[in-house]
Amino acid sequence: MLNVFSKETASMLTRDGVRLDADIYRPDAEGEFPVLLMRQPYGKAIASTVVYAHPTWYAAQGYIVVIQDVRGRGTSEGEFKLFSHEIEDGFDTVNWAANLPGSNGNVGMYGFSYQGMTQLYAAAAHPPALKAVCPAMIGYDLYTDWAYENGAFCLQANLGWAIQLATETARLSGDEKAYQALFTASRNLPLYDKIPARPEILQNLAPDSFYHEWLDHPQPGEYWEISPKQHLQDVDLPMLHVGGWFDTFLRGTLNLYKEMASRSAFSQHLVIGPWAHLPWGRKVGNVDYGAEANSSIDKLQIRWFDQFLKGIDTGLLNEPSVNLFEMGSNRWRSFETFPSDNHKSYFLQSSGLASLRDDAGKLVRQAKEFIQNSSDVVVHDPWRPVPALGGHATIPAGSFDRSSLDCRTDILTYTSAPLESDLYLAGDVVVEVYAKADTPCFDLFAVLSEVRTDGSVYNFTQGYVRVESNQEAPLKIILQATCARLNKGNCLRLSLSAACFPAYPVNPGTGSHPGETALIAAQIITLTVRSGKDFPSQILLPLV
Template sequence: MVALKPRRTEAMLTRDGIRLVADIWEPEGDGPFPVLLMRQAYGRKIGTSLCYAPPEWYARHDYIVVMQDVRGRGDSGGEFILFEHEAEDGADTIAWAASLPRSNGRVGMFGFSFQGSNQLLAAGEKPEALKAIAPAMIGWQLDRDWAYENGAFAMRANIGWATQLAAETARLKGDYEAQQILFAASRGTSFNGRQPTVPAHDALLAKYSHYTCWRDTPPGDAYWDKISPASRLSDIAELAPGVLLIGGWYDSHLPGTLEAYRALSPHTPTRLIVGPWAHFPWDRHIGDVDVGDDAITDIDQQQIRFFDQWLKSEPEQQVAPVRLFDMGACQWQDLQDLPEGNTQAFPYGSGRAAIDTRDGALAHAVPDDVLALSESLTLDPWRPAAPCGGSFGFPGGPIDRARTDARSDVLTFTTPLQETDRLLAGTVTGCFEFESEYESFDIHATLSRVDSHGKVHPLAEGYALAKPGQTLLPMRGTCLTLKKGERLRLSLSLACFPVFPINPGTGGSPIAATLDQQRVTTVHLKCGSGTYLLLPWLKQES
């Protein structure tokens, strides 16, 4: 076991004179050692505790480990403005870390969520010493894969995260009454006000967080490029660090993680690992299912091997670029790339798919005698459909949604029994053709596995603003060996409340809609070639 020096605390100054504070762990010995850096928004004392081994574990693998409070958090100075200083401050920190005594001048970064996205922002400054990054569960283009989902405002997640950040900001500013109000709100936020996107503690969110800015800034605004790693792709590619991306099939940020892989892999050595996890913890128990020992996180060991290659010049790992956890076989699948949907599946029924879960079918072709049929779907804002497991539910993961599917405001389409084991691995896309007298509506699509006992476990979801005509709905990815005797099911509804606000159907923004503006909305899903799923079937096993 490598002996460590006592932990020490040091500070540095950014280019504009802000003092940033960090704790440092390092091994005994002469070195030199590479540096592993995490820049924390939740206080450096929390360190790596949510998903990773403690800093001491990494230091004992012959690394100098630096845990830093970002600007305006913990003991660091300045004002915390979400993502707006992370590029420059990150680059300054990397240069400082590379110059630490006994450093070999090479720096790697790791961390998940905020701590993952800020690595990419820093890499966009092209800091010479940054040789490797391991961003986990990240946003890539934040107006598409963090604040919004296919144009729909992620209300519950945005309010929840902003409340957490605001409570800490209030505490740091000595406003303990506001901290208490925000803490209480975090334990029971109500979405039952006249305008659900304006919670009772909205004034405190405006004072101490980014929430009103994100709510009031539409997708596509130049603001999002300012804070999104995607806008720095060319600079990251020019720096060309080693990249290890880590995601979870039920993580809220999976679309950003996958899109980062698609964008980065042609330009810089990039590897992708996706486990069966939600945002955290990364374990074998997810939702109602135990997916086995192989799912218990080995990300720490994977990261050490990755950083050893890029920061210590050890031999290159002989590993596949893409490693996906198969939630049916309960084992990892190694692939050369991230598959995309390649097989069409068409939903159809006899007109009762919202009433009888046996009525709707999902098949490779639509029978000629039902091509003219459509399925009716209604939203009653008095009792909107809610999430159930999956990526949007709480708790998330494979929670049995059979009762949700039995609701009369949920259309279901189910395949015949699978005749052989078959691997479904990659991203799913839905294309849906609607008729409606209403100008706008939302669509929530869920692909699930129906097991041999009739339990319905979500696999991949998507949500989007829609209107009459055809709506292309990018859904999340999955990896599952569908076993003989199991089935797939597509479920569609017009709401997922309170994850997203209810669409009033008027063409106006659901963000600004008030309770009195909500109306009963009915749409008709047209069966035929304009409505289908693209499913990533990879191989068939005997």
């Protein structure tokens, strides 16, 4: 490792004359070096050190590291408007970084979340100096991968982030009263205003927040064309894609990887650990996944950039391109491509009491034509909606013991017999159920868990869907992709309910969207789930 000079701060001007500031970390050595660029909105001193090594570590590997405040954030000038300037500003910044003193003209970008998005937006402008990127935990399509999940607004994640950004805006403007109010709200989200999804504090103190626009556009359409997906059709770069099994943006990471892998002339590598959005460590929720789960992304990124920015043969191109952490065995597994077309069915079977007894609802492998028809009825009461517990869409994320939650009578549970051998899963997970409600609109929440021999129940993947056409037909719920080993003797369980609050808003049953739904408008919803020969409700599990 090289010695590193003290941090310096430098500025550049965008094409429209706005000053952007960056911290620069340089190796204390002779010669020219590639540049690693991160563009972020949280204050350049943080430099995403919640998940990555400090920029001095990257500089010590022989790189000039540039951490820039995007327009209107940190000490950079201009007005911050979510993602609106990142294509042009990204292009200008890459060109500026490539021409810094000591640069060899090759630029790579790294970062997660917003910092992952700025990589994609910069790449969309085709700056010639940008040679490789490492986008982690991104929303490839802002509507389907970030703001909404299967038509349901991601309330807790979106509201929490909006208040965080609004609080920082108040700090930058010196508005202490607004800062204090928003900071307090960030620690106890305002979820019970007249319109729960549209709290007054955000309307009053952050009227220009992106959050209001996201609420006002509950369907895909022209508004969402700002998404990276709309701008990357002719972009091709080596990309190292990083995700987490409990990250709320895993859909975006996988969608980008799958598209790039299908058409790219360059190497596309995918790494998914047992992580939430942050941090990337061995313990997520209440489960310790062991030392192998500790992040090795920093070292992997250096290998990536050594390969594509320095021309060093690191051996990466001879290794499998997909590396997935297998929860349960707590080891990494390698694949040539992301597993697909490997689904096997587990069918739902019930005595009609799956909301009351954990032995009433079953998961069976036998053919659906031999399963007797049955109906399970569950009542969703908005006064006491099923609470979120772990998974990918709430805070804290991860795996928790939900055995006491599954005892609620507004949750249907279907459990397999004890496994006769270890069950290995890797890939996409889908639940198809015949469900109907007594209201024009309802939500359906599905959780897959492992029931251990001691009675504890640990979730490993889940999914949520807003149903706006109340016709009894197989409803498809796309769950988070997963990679897991369920141990011999344990059981597989599917839990179904009509809410997961506050990860998603409580569905009022009226068909109105969250931005229009008053707290008083929520209705009691009676939900019926059918299974059997004529109603083959099932889980499509990716067996390997």
